[in-house]
Amino acid sequence: xxxxxxxxxxxxxxxxxxxxxxxxxxxxxxxxxxxxxxxxxxxxxxxxxxxxxxxxxxxxxxxxxxxxxxxxxxxxxxxxxxxxxxxxxxxxxxxxxxxxxxxxxxxxxxxxxxxxxxxxxxxxxxxxxxxxxxxxxxxxxxxxxxxxxxxxxxxxxxxxxxxxxxxxxxxxxxxxxxxxxxxxxxxxxxxxxxxxxxxxxxxxxxxxxxxxxxxxxxxxxxxxxxxxxxxxxxxxxxxxxxxxxxxxxxxxxxxxxxxxxxxxxxxxxxxxxxxxxxxxxxxxxxxxxxxxxxxxxxxxxxxxxxxxxxxxxxxxxxxxxxxxxxxxxxxxxxxxxxxxxxxxxxxxxxxxxxxxxxxxxxxxxxxxxxxxxxxxxxxxxxxxxxxxxxxxxxxxxxxxxxxxxxxxxxxxxxxxxxxx
Amino acid sequence: xxxxxxxxxxxxxxxxxxxxxxxxxxxxxxxxxxxxxxxxxxxxxxxxxxxxxxxxxxxxxxxxxxxxxxxxxxxxxxxxxxxxxxxxxxxxxxxxxxxxxxxxxxxxxxxxxxxxxxxxxxxxxxxxxxxxxxxxxxxxxxxxxxxxxxxxxxxxxxxxxxxxxxxxxxxxxxxxxxxxxxxxxxxxxxxxxxxxxxxxxxxxxxxxxxxxxxxxxxxxxxxxxxxxxxxxxxxxxxxxxxxxxxxxxxxxxxxxxxxxxxxxxxxxxxxxxxxxxxxxxxxxxxxxxxxxxxxxxxxxxxxxxxxxxxxxxxxxxxxxxxxxxxxxxxxxxxxxxxxxxxxxxxxxxxxxxxxxxxxxxxxxxxxxxxxxxxxxxxxxxxxxxxxxxxxxxxxxxxxxxxxxxxxxxxxxxxxxxxxx
Numbered sequence: 081x082x083x084x085x086x087x088x089x090x091x092x093x094x095x096x097x098x099x100x101x102x103x104x105x106x107x108x109x110x111x112x113x114x115x116x117x118x119x120x121x122x123x124x125x126x127x128x129x130x131x132x133x134x135x136x137x138x139x140x141x142x143x144x145x146x147x148x149x150x151x152x153x154x155x156x157x158x159x160x161x162x163x164x165x166x167x168x169x170x171x172x173x174x175x176x177x178x179x180x181x182x183x184x185x186x187x188x189x190x191x192x193x194x195x196x197x198x199x200x201x202x203x204x205x206x207x208x209x210x211x212x213x214x215x216x217x218x219x220x221x222x223x224x225x226x227x228x229x230x231x232x233x234x235x236x237x238x239x240x241x242x243x244x245x246x247x248x249x250x251x252x253x254x255x256x257x258x259x260x261x262x263x264x265x266x267x268x269x270x271x272x273x274x275x276x277x278x279x280x281x282x283x284x285x286x287x288x289x290x291x292x293x294x295x296x297x298x299x300x301x302x303x304x305x306x307x308x309x310x311x312x313x314x315x316x317x318x319x320x321x322x323x324x325x326x327x328x329x330x331x332x333x334x335x336x337x338x339x340x341x342x343x344x345x346x347x348x349x350x351x352x353x354x355x356x357x358x359x360x361x362x363x364x365x366x367x368x369x370x371x372x373x374x375x376x377x378x379x380x381x382x383x384x385x386x387x388x389x390x391x392x393x394x395x396x397x398x399x400x401x402x403x404x405x406x407x408x409x410x411x412x413x414x415x416x417x418x419x420x421x422x423x424x425x426x427x428x429x430x431x432x433x434x435x436x437x438x439x440x441x442x443x444x445x446x447x448x449x450x451x452x453x454x455x456x457x458x459x460x461x462x463x464x465x466x467x468x469x470x471x472x473x474x475x476x477x478x479x480x481x482x483x484x485x486x487x488x489x490x491x492x493x494x495x496x497x498x499x500x
Numbered sequence: 501x502x503x504x505x506x507x508x509x510x511x512x513x514x515x516x517x518x519x520x521x522x523x524x525x526x527x528x529x530x531x532x533x534x535x536x537x538x539x540x541x542x543x544x545x546x547x548x549x550x551x552x553x554x555x556x557x558x559x560x561x562x563x564x565x566x567x568x569x570x571x572x573x574x575x576x577x578x579x580x581x582x583x584x585x586x587x588x589x590x591x592x593x594x595x596x597x598x599x600x601x602x603x604x605x606x607x608x609x610x611x612x613x614x615x616x617x618x619x620x621x622x623x624x625x626x627x628x629x630x631x632x633x634x635x636x637x638x639x640x641x642x643x644x645x646x647x648x649x650x651x652x653x654x655x656x657x658x659x660x661x662x663x664x665x666x667x668x669x670x671x672x673x674x675x676x677x678x679x680x681x682x683x684x685x686x687x688x689x690x691x692x693x694x695x696x697x698x699x700x701x702x703x704x705x706x707x708x709x710x711x712x713x714x715x716x717x718x719x720x721x722x723x724x725x726x727x728x729x730x731x732x733x734x735x736x737x738x739x740x741x742x743x744x745x746x747x748x749x750x751x752x753x754x755x756x757x758x759x760x761x762x763x764x765x766x767x768x769x770x771x772x773x774x775x776x777x778x779x780x781x782x783x784x785x786x787x788x789x790x791x792x793x794x795x796x797x798x799x800x801x802x803x804x805x806x807x808x809x810x811x812x813x814x815x816x817x818x819x820x821x822x823x824x825x826x827x828x829x830x831x832x833x834x835x836x837x838x839x840x841x842x843x844x845x846x847x848x849x850x851x852x853x854x855x856x857x858x859x860x861x862x863x864x865x866x867x868x869x870x871x872x873x874x875x876x877x878x879x880x881x882x883x884x885x886x887x888x889x890x891x892x893x894x895x896x897x898x899x900x901x902x903x904x905x906x907x908x909x910x911x912x913x914x915x916x917x918x919x920x
Contacts, residue, residue, distance in 0.1 A: 151884070154877040155599070157866050171888045173881050174661050177599065179575070193866075195873065200665070241594050245620070248668035426845035432852030446577050446613075453615070457574040461593050464571070468591045 087206040087361040088333070092122040093256035093320050095216070095352035097302070098161070100132045104302060105347060110135050112342065113349050114142035117165065121146055122356065124203065125165040126214040126256035129350075131194070136163050149203075153214075156181075156195015162214045162257075164201050172202040176242045179454040180234045182218055183447070191218050191228075198239050198257075200246055208328060208361065211250035213243060215257040217267070223310075230390020232260065233383050234458045236267030240274040241461065252330050252361060253277065253323035258352065260317050270383050273376045274465075277321035280332040280357045289337030290314060295353040299340040302351035320357045329364030332357055373473040377466055384462045391455040394448050401444035408438030507626040507781040508753070512542040513676035513740050515636070515772035517722070518581070520552045524722060525767060530555050532762065533769050534562035537585060541566055542776065544623065545585040546634040546676035549770075551614070556583050569623075573634075576601075576615015582634045582677075584621050592622040596662045599874040600654040602638055604867070611638050611648075618659050618677075620666055628748060628781065631670035633663060635677040637687070643730075650810020652680065653803050654878045656687030660694040661881065672750050672781060673697065673743035678772065680737050690803050693796045694885075697741035700752040700777045709757030710734060715773040719760040722771035740777045749784030752777055793893040797886055804882045811875040814868050821864035828858030 096113060097103045117125050117139070125147065130136050136152045143150075147165035154160065155177045164170070176198050182191040198215040217235045218228050226232075236259075247253045255277055261268045263279065271277065281293040290297050294314030298305055308314060322330045337353045412434035419427045516533060517523045537545050537559070545567065550556050556572045563570075567585035574580065575597045584590070596618050602611040618635040637655045638648050646652075656679075667673045675697055681688045683699065691697065701713040710717050714734030718725055728734060742750045757773045832854035839847045 151880065154873040154880070155870075156873060157869050159873060169891075170884060172665075173884050174665055175877055175881075176596070179597065195870070245592075245594055245666040423843065423845055425843055425849045428849035429845050429852055432849055432856065436852065436856065449577050450575075450615070453574040453576065453579060457595055460571065460574070461595075464590065464593050471589075 087208075089124070089205060089210075089254075089359040089361060090120075090122040091254055091256060091320055091357045091359060092117065092120070092125040092354065093127075093214075093318060094125075094350060094354040095128040095258040095318060096130050096135075097350040097352065098130050098132060098135050100135070103351075106135070109347070109349055110138055112345060114139050116349065116354075117143055118146045120356070121167070123167050123205065124210075124212055124254070126212070127163040127165070128214065128216040128258045129161045130163045131158055131161050133159065139163070139165065151199070151201050153197060153199040155197050157193040158195070160195050160197040160199065161216060162197065162199045164199065164212065164214055166201070166203055166212075168203045168205050168210075170201045170203055172200075174200045174246065176200075176238065178217075178235045178238055179457075180231045180451060182228060182231060185444075189219065189221060196235065198242055200242075202250075205252075206361065208251040209249060211247045211253045213253070213255040213257075215239060215255065215259070217258070217260045219260050230386055230393070230455065232267050233270070233386045233390070234454060236261070236270045237383060237387075237458050237462065240271045243271075243275045243277070247275075247323070251325045251328045253325075254359075255321040256319065256355070258318050263316055266379070266382055266386065269379050272321070273379045275323065277323045280320045280322060280335045280355075280359075281316070283322075284332040284335045284357075286334035287336070289335065289355075290339055290353055292316060293335075293337065295337060295355065296351070297340050297353060300351060300353070301341070301347045318352055318355055320355050322357075322359060324364060327364065329362045331360045331362070333360045334358045373469045377469045377473070380462050380466050380469070384459060384466070387455055387459050387462065391452065391459065394451045394455060398445060398448035398452060401441050401448055403441075405438055405441030405445060408434050408436075408441055412438060507628075509544070509625060509630075509674075509779040509781060510540075510542040511674055511676060511740055511777045511779060512537065512540070512545040512774065513547075513634075513738060514545075514770060514774040515548040515678040515738060516550050516555075517770040517772065518550050518552060518555050520555070523771075526555070529767070529769055530558055532765060534559050536769065536774075537563055538566050540776070541587070543587050543625065544630075544632055544674070546632070547583040547585070548634065548636040548678045549581045550583045551578055551581045553579065559583070559585065571619070571621050573617060573619040575617050577613040578615070580615050580617040580619065581636060582617065582619045584619065584632065584634055586621070586623055586632075588623045588625045588630075590621045590623055592620075594620045594666065596620075596658065598637075598655045598658055599877075600651045600871060602648060602651060605864075609639065609641060616655065618662055620662075622670075625672075626781065628671040629669060631667045631673050633673070633675040633677075635659060635675065635679070637678070637680045639680050650806055650813075650875065652687050653690070653806045653810070654874060656681070656690045657803060657807075657878050657882065660691045663691075663695045663697070667695075667743070671745045671748045673745070674779075675741040676739065676775070678738050683736055686799070686802055686806065689799050692741070693799045695743065697743045700740045700742060700755045700775075700779075701736070703742075704752040704755045704777075706754035707756070709755070709775075710759055710773060712736060713755075713757065715757060715775065716771070717760050717773065720771060720773070721761070721767045738772055738775055740775050742777075742779060744784060747784065749782045751780045751782070753780045754778045793889045797889045797893070800882050800886050800889070804879060804886070807875055807879050807882065811872065811879065814871045814875060818865060818868035818872060821861050821868055823861075825858055825861030825865060828854050828856075828861055832858060 098106055140150050143165055147167055149166040149170045151164045151170055151173045153162040153175050178196050181196045182189060184192045196216055196218060198213055201212050203210045203212055218232050220226055291313060293316045295316055295318035297314035298308055324330050335357045337355055340348055342348055415427060415430045415434055518526055560570050563585055567587055569586040569590045571584045571590055571593045573582040573595050598616050601616045602609060604612045616636055616638060618633055621632050623630045623632055638652050640646055711733055713736045715736055715738035717734035718728055744750050755777045757775055760768055762768055835847060835850045835854055
């Protein structure tokens with residue numbers, strides 16, 4: 081089934097910055113994006129931040145001839161913002177919504193409402209089964225004081241878990257999207273080292289685009305310059321990643337990005353730059369797998385430390401929400417006990433305020449308890465992975481520690497013997 | 501790698517009914533469950549409703565010799581309640597929390613707080629890679645008026661999607677748990693027909709247990725008889741399912757259930773009966789796959805109809821929550837406009853009530869909007885699957901309709917041609 085002659089696959093990825101009524105010149109930019117996709121005829125276009133279904137439907141109509149196969153992933157309150165346009169038939173689709181994605185009360189950031197996720201579409205290309213993933217991770221609002229780091233690490237972990245466990249039957253794997261992480265950031269290393277996904281930017285011999293592959297640049301009409309400090313020239317946070325299989329070898333022949341402006345247009349497609357990769361598919365028996373176990377273990381250890389720190393911070397937040405609940409309850413009791421000193425309306429008003437405090441505390445308590453569950457589950461999975469890597473590393477099938485939750489006392493000789 | 505001689509795998513599944521302070525005789529029953537598991541030495545025990553981590557840790561200590569490998573899946577506010585105890589090393593674990601799982605305001609039902617999910621552990625057994633799934637679906641509180649049916653159908657869909665997409669590399673697949681569905685219920689058929697999982701109860705020649713394989717029976721000390729009406733003798737809602745691979749054939753040699761009482765004990769292990777399956781693993785080149793495409797299509801069509809109905813009902817609920825918001829807003833404006841006629845405290849009290857109504861409406865609006873997103877996503881995935889099955893069925897690679905979202909106008913001849 082692998083192509084006899086080299087097959088070429090052209091992949092496009094763009095964060096469209098499509099917040100209706102907030103993002104600038106939205107309708108005009110979608111018109112431009114539609115024109116670009118219709119003209120360039122990429123095999124697969126992976127879009128992020130298509131927040132409005134109406135905008136997706138506009139593109140769908142515009143690209144009905146060039147890209148007849150589409151999937152718009154729906155999740156969260158607003159949506160995942162993820163969309164796929166394909167020239168090749170989409171056989172199946174699957175969505176995994178990240179368990180941790182910011183806080184609902186951070187209205188100015190708003191990531192929580194977006195239901196950030198990773199979407200998978202299975203596409204048949206030249207008789208090959210391509211597993212194509214599109215994703216968008218939680219934004220980094222402050223690099224110096226990044227309160228969302230544990231959330232992004234959990235998302236990176238879940239992303240690599242999802243890719244690893246759903247790509248077994250694939251002939252080739254492609255992942256595109258806005259990872260909101262610099263190339264050497266922990267989450268990025270976690271993803272690449274555990275899945276074996278390779279970065280088109282570092283793999284290609286032919287790159288035409290912004291300096292250092294930046295996808296968020298100062299020279300973009302829509303970029304707020306203060307958001308880039310201390311990276312004045314720009315940052316690289318959007319990616320196209322690829323992976324071989326035992327049957328197919330994938331090479332990135334060329335990669336290009338837009339460069340902040342569009343010829344004959346007064347403004348760019350988005351506040352992010354678009355990525356375009358030309359991939360060569362060749363028959364192969366070789367497969368570039370994940371990094372060596374020792375490297376994978378180092379990255380997991382580092383990630384576990386971040387998750388643990390996130391856990392203790394979230395536990396502190398849960399305790400504070402518990403205090404808020406108790407404060408509300410105590411104040412309510414105080415108001416009720418001293419009701420004879422106030423008018424009926426005053427008691428009602430003060431009582432309502434106390435109930436409001438009590439309920440807010442309860443909702444926050446539930447939110448942080450859920451977060452703690454997710455962080456603990458992630459830590460357990462990471463520990464399990466570490467133990468498995470360690471077992472592989474020492475070339476011994478039985479390791480000293482065994483449980484995924486802690487370290488029970490086991491007797492190695494019992495492991496592969498069944499007691500009747 | 502497949503076993504030269506027949507290998508035998510003993511699997512256990514039980515809904516432990518472990519709601520601390522609410523479930524009767526919890527501590528004593530966990531003591532009994534621990535004794536049973538320690539004595540019977542099943543290879544893998546799949547437990548549900550282990551809601552308290554303390555109870556899990558109690559079992560973990562008690563079974564540290566017989567089942568040194570464990571994983572406790574954490575999600576939701578309370579937890580998923582899912583736990584795995586294994587004699588064989590757990591290599592990896594992955595959790596998928598269902599997108600739809602009841603309503604937070606249904607405090608008496610409480611499923612929402614449980615974070616219902618499907619957990620996967622990858623276990624090495626006799627050199628084989630076993631993918632073992634444990635799950636618990638939303639309860640059915642009324643068979644006649646089952647308001648949660650669309651939620652359970654979405655969960656069944658997500659369950660089969662998760663199993664299908666994560667079991668490619670498996671030598672054998674086992675799924676155990678409380679599906680909260682009768683054997684011929686739509687969600688159950690959806691799961692079996694699309695994954696190729698076979699029911700141990702219908703497959704085995706040797707069954708020893710309750711009549712018709714019931715796992716919720718009238719003759720159980722803890723069962724509320726009125727919950728079983730109109731199924732006076734009992735119902736079968738707990739399952740052990742299995743699946744072959746191209747390398748391994750799995751046969752259920754025998755299946756047994758507990759029968760409502762335990763010898764020498766005054767009460768049973770739980771309000772559910774436990775399942776115990778003895779599976780024979782044999783080298784094989786044959787693989788029993790999923791049902792024929794036509795059968796799969798029929799089930800998907802039926803499921804889509806339920807999801808669509810759920811969608812329209814949820815849209816109505818969202819509209820009502822919008823009305824609630826507007827009512828709160830209007831009342832607030834009314835209070836503020838007529839503030840000169842009331843005392844400051846009275847205005848404050850009435851204002852607080854209005855804000856409470858407004859916020860409740862807003863929270864419900866967000867909840868139902870999220871549910872609508874999930875229902876739409878599920879419907880899209882179902883449509884896509886139908887189209888793919890149809891394509892396979894007619895033996896033609898290009899079907900008349902193509903998009904996963906709707907039906908764009910496409911030209912079949914363009915599908916496998918790339919435009920340069």
